[in-house]
Amino acid sequence: MMKVLVSGASVGGPVLAHWLGRHGYDVTVVERAPAPRKGGQAVDLRGAALTVAARMGVLAEIEALRTTMRGMSMVDRDGNETMRSTEETFSGGRFDSPDVEIMRDDLTRILVAAGGARHVYGDSIATLTEDGGVTFESGAEDCYDYVIGADGLHSNVRRLAFGPESRFVHHLGTYVSIFTTENFLGLDRWQTWFGEGGAGGAVFSDRDGSEMRVNLGFEAEEPIDYDHRDLDAQRRLVERRCARVWEAPRLLEAMWKADDFYFDAMAQVRMEHWTKGRVALVGDAGYCASPLSGQGTSLAMVGAYVLAEELGADPATAFARYEERMRPFVAANQALALENPGRGAAPESVQRAANAITLD
Secondary structure: OOEEEEEOOOOHHHHHHHHHHHOOOEEEEEEOOOOOOOOOOEEEEOOHHHHHHHHHOOHHHHHHOEOOOOEEEEEOOOOOEEEEEOOEEOOOEEOOOOOEEEEHHHHHHHHHHHHOOEEEEOOOEEEEOOOOEEEEOOOOEEEOOEEEEOOOOOOHHHHHHHOOHHHOEEEEEEEEEEEEEEOOOOOOOEEEEEEEOOEEEEEEOOOOOOEEEEEEEEEOOOOOOOOOOOHHHHHHHHHHHOOOOOOHHHHHHHHHHOOOOEEEEEEEEOOOOOEEOOEEEOOHHHHOOOHHHOOHHHHHHHHHHHHHHHHHHOOOOHHHHHHHHHHHHHHHHHHHHHHOOOOOOOHHHHHHHHOOOOOO
8 A cells, every 4th residue: 555645734634535445545644734734715616626526526515514604795995885796706707607615614624524544633744755755844754655745835745755835936916815704794695895005805704793804915916935834924014005995994993803713825836846856736836826816726626636646547647647737727817816816717717717628
C-alpha cells in the first residue's frame, strides 16, 4: 500500500484523501490549524465540481446546507439603498442557476467526514526531501511515496519543493478580510454591499439569523509587506483602510472581537509545473484563481479528483496526465478574475469555465 501525505484539510485535501483512499492508498492529512477552521466566505460549486460531489456521495448533503439568500442590495456611505435584487447575489449568482452556494466551513465539515483518512491537526511539514522524507514541526519523521500540497495561497509545500512564494504569487490589487459576528444589523438571508473611496465590503446572514459574516476589503496597487500569521497587524491594516465605510465603527469593533478573522490578498498563483519529483500541488497552492473568479473551490475539488484518478490509473504517468488535463481548466477559470475586475465575469463565461474539463 502506497503512502501519501496531504498537507491541508480545507477543500482539496479532503477530496484528494477520499479518492486516493478509494484507489487503495494509505493517506494522512496534516493541517497546521489546531482544529477544523471556522468561518470563511460563501463558496460556489459549479459544473464539474458538482459532478465530483455527486460521485463522492455528498451532493445531497451539500445541497441541504446551501445558502438560502433571498437577495442583495447596495448602499452608500449613509446607508441609502442604491440597488436591490431578489434574483441574484454577487457571491452566488442567479438563483435559477444549477450552481450550489454553501458556507466554506459547512463544506469543509462535509468533505472531511467523507475523506476517510487520518487527520493530524496542529502540525505542519518542516523539511521535505526529494525521496519523500518528511520532518514535521512536532519533531516526528516519516517517509512517503507522494507528498501533496493542498495548503492554500501561502503553501508551505510549494515553498519547500518549488521555491519562494514571490516567484509564483501575482497580486491583483485588492485585499479582503472576513469574519463572523452577531447579526446586529438584523439581516434576514440577505446580502448588503457597500463601498467608499477604494474600500468596501459586504455583510450577509444565512440560515442562522443570529450571526452574520462580514467582508471588509480595500484596493492596493502594490503588494503590502505583512506577516500573514500576525492577525492583529492585519486587523490594523483593515481598520486604517476601511475607517470611512458604511457602519465602520460597529463593523471594526466586531472585527477585533471575532475569533475567526481571516485576511489575505486577492492574488493568483501561476506556475509552469505543479509537480516535481514525488510532490504535487492541488487547488490554491498550485493555481489559485483568487476569490474574484468565484471558482477556487471548484478548482480545488476537480483538481483533487483528477490527480487521484490518474494516480489510481497509472502512478508512472499520473503527474504528467494531471497537468495535461488540468491546464485548460485552470487557464479558463483564472481568466474569469481578470475579465471584468470589480464587477465579476459574465454568467456565460463562468458557466463555460466551470465546464472546461471532462471527467471520465
